[in-house]
Amino acid sequence: ETGVTQTPRHLVMGMTNKKSLKCEQHLGHNAMYWYKQSAKKPLELMFVYSLEERVENNSVPSRFSPECPNSSHLFLHLHTLQPEDSALYLCASSQDRGGSTDTQYFGPGTRLTVL
Amino acid sequence: AQSVAQPEDQVNVAEGNPLTVKCTYSVSGNPYLFWYVQYPNRGLQFLLKYITGDNLVKGSYGFEAEFNKSQTSFHLKKPSALVSDSALYFCAVRDSDTGRRALTFGSGTRLQVQP
Numbered sequence: 001e002t003g004v005t006q007t008p009r010h011l012v013m014g015m016t017n018k019k020s021l022k023c024e025q026h027l028g029h030n031a032m033y034w035y036k037q038s039a040k041k042p043l044e045l046m047f048v049y050s051l052e053e054r055v056e057n058n059s060v061p062s063r064f065s066p067e068c069p070n071s072s073h074l075f076l077h078l079h080t081l082q083p084e085d086s087a088l089y090l091c092a093s094s095q096d097r098g099g100s101t102d103t104q105y106f107g108p109g110t111r112l113t114v115l
Numbered sequence: 116a117q118s119v120a121q122p123e124d125q126v127n128v129a130e131g132n133p134l135t136v137k138c139t140y141s142v143s144g145n146p147y148l149f150w151y152v153q154y155p156n157r158g159l160q161f162l163l164k165y166i167t168g169d170n171l172v173k174g175s176y177g178f179e180a181e182f183n184k185s186q187t188s189f190h191l192k193k194p195s196a197l198v199s200d201s202a203l204y205f206c207a208v209r210d211s212d213t214g215r216r217a218l219t220f221g222s223g224t225r226l227q228v229q230p
Contacts, residue, residue, distance in 0.1 A: 004158070031216060043159075043205070043220040056217055090158055096216060100209050101147050101166045104218060106158035 003027045004107035006091050012113045013081065021076040021110045023091030031096035032074040033104060034066060037088040049074060050096045081114045088112070117142050117210035121221035128196045129229050136191040136204050136224045144212025148189040150180055153203040153223075165189060176200070196228045 004025045013019050025032060034046040048056035049068040063085075065077040074091055088111050092104040118141045128134045140146050147166055151159040163174025170182045180191045191204060203225050207218040 006158075033217070040222075042222045045217040048216050050216065056215065058217070092159075094216070100211055100213075100216065101164075102216075103149065103161055103164055105161060106151070108156075108158040111156075 003105050004091060004093055006089075006107040006110050008110060009108065010111045010113075012115065013078070014115050015081060015083070017081075018077070018079040020078065021089055021091075021112075023074040023076075023107055025072055025074075025091075025093035025105075025107075027093055027095075027105060029093040029095045029105075030071050031094045031102070032068060032071070033092040033094075034074065034076055035090040035092065035106075037090055037109070039087075043090070046076075078112075081112075083114050086112055086114045117146075117208050117213060117215075117219045119206050119208045119219055119221040121204075121206055121224045123224050124222075125225045125227060127227045127229065130198050131195050134193050134196040134200070134226065134228070136206075136226060138189045138191065138206030138221060139187050140189060140206075140208045141187065142208060142210035142212070144210050146187075146189075147209040147211060148180075148182065149207040149209075149218065150174065150178070150189075150191050151205045151207065151220075153205065155202075159205060162191070196226075198228050198230050201226055201228045 031050040036044045047066045067075040088109045090109045091107040094102040094104045149164045150162040165182045173179045206221040
């Protein structure tokens with residue numbers, strides 16, 4: 001798991017707070033992803049960045065705002081969240097060669113609880 | 116559209132016995148198939164993938180998977196289960212036709228290996 005790191009590992013926030021999740025990949029990859037893992041639901045893709053450009057946005061509410069300042073770092077800015085946003089947020093990275101065969105490598109996740 | 120199904124929520128097997136975790140998929144083009152494992156409070160770890168070629172794919176920790184195009188299946192197998200294999204297993208697919216980078220994950224199968 002040292003390939004993709006995420007901070008913080010746990011976060012508790014109120015509905016009016018603003019917080020950010022951070023992801024860093026040490027694998028030299030050029031694509032990064034945010035996924036949401038809720039209890040009893042399949043992993044849901046939120047955002048995809050390739051070469052620091054957002055290339056997929058899976059109808060995510062605007063209270064989630066991603067930022068990719070360079071190919072090694074990815075942020076998820078959170079504001080005015082709802083209790084149903086409580087979940088494990090997973091970051092992943094891959095070497096995007098345009099052929100859809102690349103493997104995604106995941107970080108350990110941030111366990112978010114919204115009160 | 117790409118989709119994947121894991122028909123079993125949980126699989127129980129005795130230590131030393133062979134194990135199988137089932138996965139079926141649906142794509143319009145060629146499937147790129149992946150297996151991941153998730154231990155408690157951890158991210159997803161990559162086990163193996165099928166892109167093309169030999170239908171039997173070998174991966175980490177002694178796991179293997181067999182691609183069956185006619186049955187649209189990609190079942191995960193291991194000849195002899197270990198208690199430490201107990202975890203949550205996810206199958207994922209990417210459709211070569213869509214050009215999307217995102218993986219579509221199954222709902223997961225919990226593997227319980229009894230001593």
